[in-house]
Amino acid sequence: xxxxxxxxxxxxxxxxxxxxxxxxxxxxxxxxxxxxxxxxxxxxxxxxxxxxxxxxxxxxxxxxxxxxxxxxxxxxxxxxxxxxxxxxxxxxxxxxxxxxxxxxxxxxxxxxxxxxxxxxxxxxxxxxxxxxxxxxxxxxxxxxxxxxxxxxxxxxxxxxxxxxxxxxxxxxxxxxxxxxxxxxxxxxxxxxxx
Numbered sequence: 001x002x003x004x005x006x007x008x009x010x011x012x013x014x015x016x017x018x019x020x021x022x023x024x025x026x027x028x029x030x031x032x033x034x035x036x037x038x039x040x041x042x043x044x045x046x047x048x049x050x051x052x053x054x055x056x057x058x059x060x061x062x063x064x065x066x067x068x069x070x071x072x073x074x075x076x077x078x079x080x081x082x083x084x085x086x087x088x089x090x091x092x093x094x095x096x097x098x099x100x101x102x103x104x105x106x107x108x109x110x111x112x113x114x115x116x117x118x119x120x121x122x123x124x125x126x127x128x129x130x131x132x133x134x135x136x137x138x139x140x141x142x143x144x145x146x147x148x149x150x151x152x153x154x155x156x157x158x159x160x161x162x163x164x165x166x167x168x169x170x171x172x173x174x175x176x177x178x179x180x181x182x183x184x185x186x187x188x189x190x191x192x193x194x
Contacts, residue, residue, distance in 0.1 A: 009118040010174035015106035017161035035115035061092030102157035
């Protein structure tokens with residue numbers, strides 16, 4: 001019997017999550033919500049692998065730049081002082097570079113997670129991308145307090161512990177990129193899949 005909206009999503013524990021010793025806690029939170037881990041590996045990514053992970057299209061880069069601009073406007077900071085420009089595309093490219101630098105700096109944990117509405121469930125468990133805005137009870141809300149302004153001033157990525165796919169399409173792309181098809185396991189969990 002096929003469970004309605006059964007899907008897979010991609011999760012990656014970032015360097016700060018690994019260094020804080022949160023691997024087990026993150027897996028526990030996924031499994032306690034009846035999600036199952038169908039692929040799991042600790043690894044050290046190359047810059048090239050991380051470059052292929054993050055989109056390069058102008059729409060995505062501009063969206064990142066516009067979100068960064070909105071944060072600077074909200075907190076009345078001068079974006080030109082930190083980035084040398086206010087152009088959303090150039091800002092987005094800079095933020096993308098910081099992400100690649102950070103994500104290739106230390107070991108990560110990658111996993112494919114499966115379950116009912118897995119993409120949305122994992123995003124809810126993880127919490128808001130901006131840790132200082134994440135609700136208590138979420139992974140980011142409980143274990144991180146970093147902000148975009150702090151990260152930008154220090155010319156680095158935001159320390160938000162974990163990456164989780166935003167859409168089913170993104171999840172499919174990321175699972176294929178990081179695992180291919182050969183490393184995804186099928187099994188039944190007691191009391192859930194029976």
